[in-house]
Amino acid sequence: MKPLFFGEAERRLYGVYHPPASPSRHAVLLCYPGMQEYNAAHWMFRRLATSLSREGHHVLRFDYFGTGDSDGDSDSTTPESAVADVHTALRELRDLSRARELSLVGLRFGAACAALACTQFAARQLVLWDPVIDGAAYVRELETLDERRNLVLLHADRTRGRRDELLGFPFTEQVRARTAAIDLASGAPIKAKRVVILGSNERDEQRQLRNWYERSGVPTELRTVEEPEETAGRRLRERPMLSNAVLVELARELRGSLVG
16 A cells, blocks of 8 residues: 655645555556545545455545645535546556556546546446436535534534535535536546446436446446445435445456456
8 A cells, every 4th residue: 555645746636556466457546425425435445445456456546636635725626626636546547557457436426527537538447336427416415414414513503504515515606516517417428448337226317327328339237236234224424335245346346357
């Protein structure tokens, strides 16, 4: 495991590179969800990176500019800037690994950024876990969670209804508008040999995304991964964002990239 900073001097990104347990020509970039869901996913992303490196992949996980340990203010992160960071991370991973082919795995907002990055970058495989497909619906979901959170906080009167904050993180009108504009199911075609969409349940928007990718000529599979019974009924902020079942499925899905 190798922590590092990379990118331009004025836009340094923090990442952790996990070298493969054995020589490999395949690398995987992990794309975190947005900052509102980052903490809930961080530990499981570490586990996923460790698992994939043991399987024989080069792995890089990183923080978008303005999030985690990367430089920048948290109110400067937009979908466009995060996609640019994905491209920067892909270049860094290629330099670190000298891999012949790269795949991307993204969760929620990170899945959307990975997919948008692949409109310009040709990936071997794109794995999207519960991707944000409709940005406006995603913003509404976060707002609902924010309202529930405020009901149990003593300072609810000071935070309820604020348009510049969401779940304790800056969320300016500009960021809100650009996030709401995400629409994967009608965007530019992607450059990937294969796409897998994973979720705890199958939804209409996921089927629409699969159909869009298929019409674009990209083989796409939509798969459901059952959550453990003790977590399946919990709200997003109360459950692990990547269960053991999902980790096993992700590792199994990428295993084929090692022999292609």
